Amino acid sequence: MKLQINPRGNGACPICLHNGRCQLQMALQEALREKEKNEELELVIYTCPRFKEKF
Secondary structure: OEEEEOOOOOOOHHHEOOOOOOHHHHHHHHHHOOOOOOOEEEEOOOOOOOOOEOO
């Protein structure tokens, strides 16, 4: 399954220092990797305990 986290730029991830190398994002991607290969899931994360603003 293809996981898209905050694909439209909204939510917490795009402005987080850890975006792209976040342990939570990696765990979600790994958990969904073996699901239907042609399926997509869009996920928006609005709050996160690991959030650290990059600005």
